[in-house]
Every structure is written in structure tokens, then in C-alpha cells.
Amino acid sequence: MSELNLILMGPPGAGKGTQAERLVDDFDLPYYATGDILRAAIAEGTELGKEAQPIVEAGDLVPDELMIGVIMERFDTPEAEDGFILDGFPRTVGQAEALDEALDRRGRSLTAALLIDAPAEEVIRRLSGRRICVKNGHVYHVENDPPKTEGVCDQDGSRLIQRDDDKPETIKRRLSVYREQTEPLIDWYDQRGALRRFDGSRPPDEVHSHIRATLATLALEAEL
Ligand SMILES: [Zn+2]
Secondary structure, eight states: OOOEEEEEEOOTTSSHHHHHHHHHHHHOOOEEEHHHHHHHHHHHTOHHHHHHHHHHHTTOOOOHHHHHHHHHHHHTSGGGTTEEEEESOOOSHHHHHHHHHHHHHTTOOOOEEEEEEOOHHHHHHHHHTEEEETTTOOEEETTTBOOSSTTBOTTTOOBEEOOGGGSHHHHHHHHHHHHHHHHHHHHHHHHTTOEEEEETTSOHHHHHHHHHHHHHHHHHHHHO
16 A cells, blocks of 8 residues: 655644544544654653654754654654644655655655645634634634624633634734735745645635545555
């Protein structure tokens, strides 16, 4: 069986997390969010985790080389021998090149970079509609999952608020940072023929079917 080595990219609010969960179920692949595996390496006290700990504790960015090492520790485990889903890395072309080299040294390569994209207005509509209850953090959405009474939590009667992170101005800023950082990376994968785009503004089931069909085609091509 051919490997399914996948990178997941996309702006906040485009449904990347939902699709990641489904891909994990579909293909039985391990999901590596880089923040999580870095924290796990530190908690487990692996050699690289020990190296990363003081850097993370100081609030500094972990150097690319070290981050690649932490990722490769995971890729080298039996659970990732048939593939993986990597989320949150690379963020720059330099990191993408370093990741490619590290995979190459292991005789492996990336199957595809999956980009789940959505226009800014859709992302803003989705994220800015979120309301959180002040008492227990229950989550609602003014359009997709409204409470029975506007502004009041169904479960505990407490007040619903919009977090600062979900305010349109904050979302716009996050999106523009995301675009600025990620556009060159998207182009880079596109030039290598590795990029696969999906329309995250479509319903999740539809996006999911589209991704499955794309991966099935890639698997067939790999066997030819
Ligand atoms: Zn509540």
C-alpha cells in the first residue's frame, strides 16, 4: 500500500479541523498538530523535547531545524508508517524545503498539500457569529446554532458574549496575517504539483467527499 503523507493548510474558519477529524477516521492516519506534538515532546522529556523546553518557556519560536526534528520523531514511529496528517507546519517556504529534505532522507515524500480555503466574507460570517456563555463556555452560532432566547444560554441561563477573537476586526487582522504568510507557501506547493484546493465554503459533507475522491485518485496514480 502506498503512503498517504499529507499536509493540511487553510485559514481559520474554513473547516480544516472538521475535515482533519474525518480524514483520521477514513484513513486511520495519525494527526499531528505541531503545537500539540511539541508540547507532548516536552512533557515526555524526549531528547528534542528537552532541547525545546527552555525555548518554549521563554516564549521564543522553536528554530525550524528543531521543529523538524520533533516532527520526524513522530514520522519515524510505527503509527505513521502508512502516512500522516500534518497541521500547522510548514508555515514558510524555508520550512517546506527543510521538511521535503527530511522526508527525502527517509525515502519518503509528500503525497499532497491539502488547502481548504474560504473567502474572507464567509470566514468572517462563520467566526463572528459565535457566541459563548459567560458561565460555562457553551458555544452557539447566531445563524447555524442559535439559542432559544437571543443572548441567553439554553443550558444555564447565563449571558452570551462575543469573544474579542471572534470580532470581525480581529478576524480580518488574523486573515491578513494568514494570507501574507501562506500565499508564498501555497504557490510553492502549487509549482511542485502537490497542491490540492478545496472550497471550504461548501457544506462539510461535500468538502469531505471531494477530498476523499482526490485522495483516491492520488492513491491510484501512486500505484501505476
Ligand atoms: Zn451555558
